[in-house]
Amino acid sequence: MSQPIPLLIPDIPNQAAIQPYLLQIDANRHYSNFGPLVKSLETRLTASFQQHAANPIHVTTVSSATLGLELTLSALNLPKGSRILVPALTFVATLTAIIRTGHIPVISDIDEDSWLLTPEIAQTVLKEKKIQAAIAVATFGHPQDTLSWSKFQKASGVKVIIDAASAFGSQWATATDIPIVFSMHATKSLTAGEGGFVVSGNAKLNNLIRQLSNFGINLDTHSGHPIGYISHIGTNAKLSEYHAAVAHASLDTxxxxxxxxxxxxxxxxxxxxxxxxxxxxxxxxxxxxxxxxxxxxxxxxxxxxxxxxxxxxxxxxxxxxxxxxxxxxxxxxxxxxxxxxxxxxxxxxxxxxxxxxxxxxxxxxxxxxxxxxxxxxxxx
Ligand SMILES: Cc1ncc(COP(=O)(O)O)c(C=O)c1O
Structure with a gap:
């Protein structure tokens, strides 16, 4: 029998590449809860997205794209049972995020050539069905057109999120009013082993996603809520310093x-x-x-x-x-x-x-x- 050819072989930084960051963790003695490596990773990612956007960009790390999608949906504060458009051809996490946040997925068609849900398809659906939001997927890493989605969002009032799980390096936040969720799973080109991040031009939205990733505990002195109290129902979706170390090494190469x-x-x-x-x-x-x-x-x-x-x-x-x-x-x-x-x-x-x-x-x-x-x- 000939040698097996596997479907995927992850290309993850090796021990030597991660080592300098692990030494920083040892020195910092900070292992999770928005430590220095998570903060510097967010700064590096912000700088790369900022090159492609006219307005200020915010990046919030999370423990996976799946939770990034769930927390972004929660942060949009849509009425429970909102109808959310999602393409039929996507990973199941795009669907489960909608149902787990209490909404109703409306499964839609995709473009025959690009295999993407487009604003034109969403517009066709809107003529026959009320929808409150749409998750456009950057399918197989092919970028979505944020400018067209932004126009659609403004004209229709339908909130748009982009699931760009595998599109780092191709999907930019050119229109900053569309939040974009990325994965750093082991199979992705920018990898932390497990992890993700949300990019948007909306500081309030990103701050809320961060709060939700830490159980919903308020740490913002300007929010009007007491520090240490929960003001939203969140979960634990924080990226650890160890995952951030791998992501830094991955970003280096x-x-x-x-x-x-x-x-x-x-x-x-x-x-x-x-x-x-x-x-x-x-x-x-x-x-x-x-x-x-x-x-x-x-x-x-x-x-x-x-x-x-x-x-x-x-x-x-x-x-x-x-x-x-x-x-x-x-x-x-x-x-x-x-x-x-x-x-x-x-x-x-x-x-x-x-x-x-x-x-x-x-x-x-x-x-x-x-x-x-x-x-x-x-x-x-
Ligand atoms: C389109 C899409 N959305 C979401 C995810 C989930 O990403 P994660 O494994 O980081 O939760 C994936 C994973 O491959 C994906 O392809």
């Missing part, structure tokens, strides 16, 4: 890792094109700065099944990323409303995730592209 990821993506694209021609379709739109996954469309469910079977035989891992679509999980997942999802359903029939990591060699790419080609040829 981010440009280098992003370049490696981009080069790998281009090599992959060329190899697929060389062996499969135009039979393989990739997500359209702006290329991502640091891809972490690679999904293709192959024309039909039969061809996808054939490619999956061939890959399994040849020890090549594959995954139908973000499937089943949100509304095809269990009937127990309630409440939920579903709008027309024509393109999402179509994409879900023939989309397949191939192995992607910075550790793939030429021979691996050749084996994967050959398996895809052989699968495509079963249709003739």
């Amino acid at each position: 981010w440009e280098y890792v992003a370049k490696k990821r981009t080069e790998m993506f281009h090599q992959y694209q060329h190899k697929l094109k060389e062996l499969c021609g135009n039979a393989v379709i990739l997500q359209s739109g702006q290329p991502t700065s640091a891809p972490t996954t690679l999904s293709i469309r192959v024309g039909s469910s039969q061809v996808r099944n054939a490619i999956e079977a061939i890959c399994a035989q040849r020890n090549i891992a594959t995954r139908r990323w973000y499937q089943p679509l949100l509304h095809h999980h269990s009937a127990r997942i309630k409440p939920m409303e579903v709008f027309s999802c024509t393109f999402a359903e179509r994409i879900a029939t023939d989309m397949l995730g191939l192995p992607f990591s910075t550790f793939l060699g030429d021979e691996d790419l050749n084996r994967i592209a050959t398996a895809v080609k052989d699968g495509l040829e079963t249709q003739f």
Whole structure:
């Protein structure tokens, strides 16, 4: 049997790269609760987002993007049972965050080429259904257009959040009135092992998210509430100093890792094109700065099944990323409303995730592209 090709291999800073930050923790004796490494990480991230925004940017770290989404939804203070638009093709955390904060997900379609929920699609839904908020996902790291979403938000009164879990380096907060949530999970290009952060131009919102991440305890002397009392129901979603140490080390080499990821993506694209021609379709739109996954469309469910079977035989891992679509999980997942999802359903029939990591060699790419080609040829 040939060597296995795993779906993903995380590219995380090694012990030597993390060591200087661990020594700082030892010296500081501060391990969590908004310590010096968390603060300096937020400062570094703010500086990078500030380069792409005209208004002041605020960054608040959290223990995961999932909790970042939940706390951002809570901080928006929407009436309980608000209807929140969410694309059918996304990770389940986008959905669970809505239900766990007491709201009703309204599952929507995506654009056939970019695979994104767009303001135009949200506008179509609004003509037939009342919604109070929308979570636009930067699917597979492809950025959302914050300026268009900001226009939509202003015109409709619908609050917009961007779930940019895997889009660090591609998704910027150009329009600062749209909060954006990022993940620093082990599989992401900027990683803390586990972690996340929320970026927005709204200091009040970010302060509230920070308070909610610390059980809801008020630490703000200007808030009008007594210090140490809870004034909101929060949770524990603080990023520890140890996770911040990994994130700092990851940020130190981010440009280098992003370049490696981009080069790998281009090599992959060329190899697929060389062996499969135009039979393989990739997500359209702006290329991502640091891809972490690679999904293709192959024309039909039969061809996808054939490619999956061939890959399994040849020890090549594959995954139908973000499937089943949100509304095809269990009937127990309630409440939920579903709008027309024509393109999402179509994409879900023939989309397949191939192995992607910075550790793939030429021979691996050749084996994967050959398996895809052989699968495509079963249709003739
Ligand atoms: C679109 C999307 N949202 C949310 C998450 C959850 O991120 P985390 O693992 O940091 O909670 C992910 C994870 O991959 C994701 O892809």
